[in-house]
Amino acid sequence: MRIGVVGGSIAGCAGALAAARAVPEAAVVVFERSAGALRDRGAGIGIQHERFGELAAAGFLDASLPATANDAREWYVWDGGSGDRRKGGGSGGRGNSDGGGTSGLGKMILRQPFPFDGYNWGHLYRSLRGRLPSRVEYRGDARVMSVTPTESGASVTLTDGGVEHFDLLLGADGYRSVVREAMFPGVVPDYAGYLCWRGLSDFAQIEGLPHGAFFTVGFPHGHLVAYPIPADDGRVHFNWVLYATVPPEVTGDLRTATSIPPGAVSDALLDFMDALLSRELPPLWAEAIRKTAREDVFIQPIYDFEVPAYAKHRMLLLGDAGAVSRPHAGAGSVKAMQDAAALLDLWSTAADRSDLGALAARYDAARRPPGHAIATLARRIGEAQVLDTPDWSAFEEATFVPWLAALTAMPDGTELGGRRL
Template sequence: MTIQGLNVGVIGGSIAGCAAATALSRAGCNVEVFERSSKGLTDRGSGIAIPGQLRADLMERGYLPRDFPNCEMKTRWWQFPDNTTQGRRLWTQATPAFANNWGNLWRALRRNVPTDNYHEGRRLSDFTETETGVVAQFHDGEARNFDLLIGADGYHSVVRSKMHPQAKPEYAGYVLWRGNYPEAEVDDKSLIDAIDTDFAWLTVPFEGGHGVLYMIPDLDGSNMPGHRRVNWAVYAPCPMAQQLNGIESVPPGAVEKAAFVEFQRLLNDDFPKAIRDLIAHTRHEDVSIQPIYDSVVDTYTSDRTLLIGDAGTMARPHTASGATKALEDALSLEDLAGTVDDLAELLARYDAQRCAQAKTLSQIGRRIGRAQVLETPDWGTMSSADFEDWHKAIMSGDTLYLYGETA
């Protein structure tokens, strides 16, 4: 079966789903996207990073407009609390990347999918592969026939759970606190001005975790100083006062007051004042908690089904590769679709390329989590040379763009 003219159903209308739809539409497929949310995808502007080469490729190939707003990142300052306002610099690490606003990235990709081909409020309940295609069953009772079904439905993937019923997400033992707010709300911008001069972002290591802070474009795309968003995240043990519901994140507005007090205590005890103040400015009701999980599968494809992005593999956020992985999956799909002779070859070559790479990425994330959260070193005693050796041990010969390597 040739690729051109295939009827493709994409389950999930987020970044992965829109990118996959664009890729296969360009290959001549008839693509429809089914998003379970009936209210449209919204986001308060969470920060995500992508490597520079991927950004350039997405613009060159028309996935993103050439004026798509980013905030460039070149260096990572590891700041240790030492009773000074900004802390003591332990290490300056090369980290070439571009920070993005999730909402802006999704909206840019969503515009590539025709409105008539993007269906909201459509939740997949089941699917069955046949000799001639795949039948997708939706919660509203409708059944649709496709030549190919793509699971782009994230870490809750119904498609993955049907393909790999034994593959269950594994809790890593800690959580990620998140928050962001408009830069215009900051009164003392001295630290922000300092990191701007070096295109830097901040990491504060402490026993049992670390926090990061960087600037991202605002929801309207503004990326000039004074008009961006302050974005931060802190890895730490789960607060005792917060009950987790499995893999589900605790959204803004649902974090227990007592848990937030625990978080404030952590900031007071382990963060330099200037960085603590920037994080603590976030209102309680705007803070979320993400439990960290791993999920890896042995294959991304079956006879008529394919996984993309987090639906395939969940890598820890340390790798800053959630969106990157999905976008690279999509570009791989487009490239392969232009060179293979039939669907079977497309699935086989895509699986060989993307599943193995995702497994490596997951392993990197586990090593970073162990070294930077679960088994942290005596940070204050480390020299720059110690950090370099420590970093090499974590990477174990693998490469990752956020650690000064080409993705």
């Protein structure tokens, strides 16, 4: 049996690992379009404790992965007053004024238990890549141009003109997936109408920032999410994501799915961000973001979509190829690894591991519902916290808690961080 995997990032490595474990005698080939190691922008990932435990039990993660331990999520808003007006007098002195008579952190609306730890995308990717058995053929600088379903599987056509056939093809090639295009032509991500700036600062150089927590700072038509993550050199990074609506004349046309890497962000977008920091964020948070050099800031326009099915013919979709959820649910990488873990379980327990049609049907039934549910939850949060924001400054804990609970409640058990595997 030949199993092809299009995409060699987190979803691709997890999918290849699942295939290699489920069918040890199969030939597994991974096609990654980037040459050499994938570029690591250092982006942060928050993983919920129970989801981490499930993936560790399935053999995709383990406790050796570097992490920053956090025990709470703190919600802030700039109330425009002077001093640090944290609710209840400051949570044990953790708050700090900037000493200049203006609000430092702002008013804390809520400090809630939050069972997430912070991880570095690069560490997670390298850990998964290192788990691949040597018999898995990982090809870098191998761009798949198109995919064609056949009666016995699927064929891939590469940029060098080569064509290869596989009995089963896993599409783990992200939100611009060529495998998905072969399965469902024209199903593409929809631009949500807003974007986020992302970057890293040195946590130790930001005076007055609380430790051991995830942070959210609300403002009209947007919010900041930030949390510490481990760096490669032993330091701790301040990983931040700033969401906001931006006029089309500043963004340009973002309807076609794209991202803007460090060094390619326009001055107009960076200037817009700088003005937003001065206008909407408490000074300490604005200062923390400005610790990131302008040339290191990158932009992620926000998209989402769901596919009609996670499997068709002998092609399966994993991760963002199957459903892109806005980052608000904190489940993108987790969902990709869960897709692979479910595939491994279904394949390993199948009465006939060579019956790929039956495997595809079972996989679709298992993974389409949670993929769609996570996208629905993230869309709901984005609408409420970016496009149609409340009056953040009017919230007190007594009014904020029920608003937040109603926003994130899903009847099927989907929650921030994903859904039970």
